[in-house]
Amino acid sequence: MGVQGVNAQACALARAHKPEHFVLERVVRPNILALQPYRCARDDFQEGVLLDANENAMGPAMAPGSAYEELDLHRYPDPSLYEARERATKLRGLPHPAYTFLGVGSDEVIDLIQRCFARPGQDKILICPPTYGMYSVSANINDIDVVEVPLITENGAFQLDTPRVQAALRADPAIRVVFLCSPGNPTGTLLPLHDVQQVLDTPDYAGLVVVDEAYIDFAAEKQALKHGAEPVSAVSLVHEYANVIVAQTLSKSFGLAGVRLGLAFAQPPIVQVMNNTKAPYNISSPAAYLASQSLSDDGIARMRANVQALLHQRDRLQQALAKIPAAGAVLGGNDANFVLVQVLDRPGGVPDSQRAKHVYETMARHRGLVVRNRSSELGCAGCLRITIGTAQENDLCIALLTELLA
Ligand SMILES: Cc1ncc(COP(=O)(O)O)c(C=O)c1O
CATH class of the missing domain: 3.40.640.10 (Type I PLP-dependent aspartate aminotransferase-like (Major domain))
Known part of the structure; x- marks a missing residue:
């Protein structure tokens, strides 16, 4: 029995031939x-x-x-x-x-x-x-x-x-x-x-x-x-x-x-x-x-402009994080609208998941800025995931991290 209702003409437009052994x-x-x-x-x-x-x-x-x-x-x-x-x-x-x-x-x-x-x-x-x-x-x-x-x-x-x-x-x-x-x-x-x-x-x-x-x-x-x-x-x-x-x-x-x-x-x-x-x-x-x-064409143009603006903000955030001594590496390829950054136990130290959790909770509970604590994920020890925000939101995030990681 085949799949019901398939548009045969549409299939013919790009007939996938790989992998040979595959039968849907x-x-x-x-x-x-x-x-x-x-x-x-x-x-x-x-x-x-x-x-x-x-x-x-x-x-x-x-x-x-x-x-x-x-x-x-x-x-x-x-x-x-x-x-x-x-x-x-x-x-x-x-x-x-x-x-x-x-x-x-x-x-x-x-x-x-x-x-x-x-x-x-x-x-x-x-x-x-x-x-x-x-x-x-x-x-x-x-x-x-x-x-x-x-x-x-x-x-x-x-x-x-x-x-x-x-x-x-x-x-x-x-x-x-x-x-x-x-x-x-x-x-x-x-x-x-x-x-x-x-x-x-x-x-x-x-x-x-x-x-x-x-x-x-x-x-x-x-x-x-x-x-x-x-x-x-x-x-x-x-x-x-x-x-x-x-x-x-x-x-x-x-x-x-x-x-x-x-x-x-x-x-x-x-x-x-x-x-x-x-x-x-x-x-x-x-x-x-x-x-x-x-x-629509207008919508797509706006999407691309917003993506460019976010990529620019991401670079700014990353540069600012690099100046915080107890912020570690930004992990991964940095290909999305967030950064995954390590929190270290001390300036130049090692990733510290306890401290990342503490920073996350302090920011969310007492300072009104919510990021995501990813430090329990595999390969992400000590990591916070920070979504790229507007210039002001990113500035606030940088200021808070600078203060809390001092
Ligand atoms: C990798 C990935 N897939 C899917 C989703 C869910 O997206 P949607 O809003 O389209 O349900 C998310 C949302 O964060 C995501 O990170």
């Missing part, structure tokens, strides 16, 4: 493959007198003149979310909206991938700590075991231990999904596409590889500044690989964390499995509208 139907959970997706009359008819969906003909219970009046909020959203999907697809250079899935933040994408491709109580995912916490939280919710292959953390490198990842995949056929985070959270470090490709090409690995690129625009911008830059996003691999899913979000570079809009880019059969499985109207009309505004 063997990875989709059997109940999901057999699923009859929910259908509504609106899938077929969007115009006319609409008495099909038990909506409220009197309109939304809101005072007239609301900013959202034109959005017909008394109607269910357009299930195809055409404009937002089309714009995201174009931005990332894919040939058809059938390569793009929209979710309620990438957190929904992360959860849905596990629900579609890993059987509860039987299958596993593989993660590379230190990494984003939601991969294992979703796995726990879905009763899926987690295999961990740590990143190489020496000297704050935070790179994939590719031979160990491949060995784990070959040793355990229950692993169905690998989650790689690039640039990583909390590592802030880009994974070279070459390493990602090696994982995708792992002989005999029948499952999927998810590359979570929540912070990719910060890395891509940095890369674009260098001459002769190589691509940094794994979206370029979607053209070739049938087993890759790239997750992105409008929460970071686009500054729309409140909208909750996540994306997944993959070959159309994978996107179709996810569309068949998601709740029918997961993306609200306001979210789809705001996403599509932000993905």
Whole structure:
């Protein structure tokens, strides 16, 4: 049985031929493959007198003149979310909206991938700590075991231990999904596409590889500044690989964390499995509208300008941290909108997790500035993760750290 509802024409536009041994139907959970997706009359008819969906003909219970009046909020959203999907697809250079899935933040994408491709109580995912916490939280919710292959953390490198990842995949056929985070959270470090490709090409690995690129625009911008830059996003691999899913979000570079809009880019059969499985109207009309505004030419230009401004602030913050004697190294590749900095036990000393916790708590409880204490994460002893703020916010952070680490 094949995946229901796949757009064959869209598939033909970029027919992924790698890896040779990969068969999607063997990875989709059997109940999901057999699923009859929910259908509504609106899938077929969007115009006319609409008495099909038990909506409220009197309109939304809101005072007239609301900013959202034109959005017909008394109607269910357009299930195809055409404009937002089309714009995201174009931005990332894919040939058809059938390569793009929209979710309620990438957190929904992360959860849905596990629900579609890993059987509860039987299958596993593989993660590379230190990494984003939601991969294992979703796995726990879905009763899926987690295999961990740590990143190489020496000297704050935070790179994939590719031979160990491949060995784990070959040793355990229950692993169905690998989650790689690039640039990583909390590592802030880009994974070279070459390493990602090696994982995708792992002989005999029948499952999927998810590359979570929540912070990719910060890395891509940095890369674009260098001459002769190589691509940094794994979206370029979607053209070739049938087993890759790239997750992105409008929460970071686009500054729309409140909208909750996540994306997944993959070959159309994978996107179709996810569309068949998601709740029918997961993306609200306001979210789809705001996403599509932000993905317009003007929105993209603003995103790029904001990214540049944040990268400039990140350099400033890093230079200021270097002048604080008891602040240690900024670890990792520094490819995202945060820095991961060590707190030392004394000027020029060693990373001190107790002191990092103390500084974190003092700043949050008594000085009104909240960063993230990551000192218990693998390879992050003594580390605080500081999101890049506005110039004033960063100045305040620098002043507080200078004082508390004196
Ligand atoms: C690596 C990574 N992936 C995904 C997310 C979640 O993003 P969203 O807001 O799209 O759910 C985050 C949020 O911090 C993140 O750091």
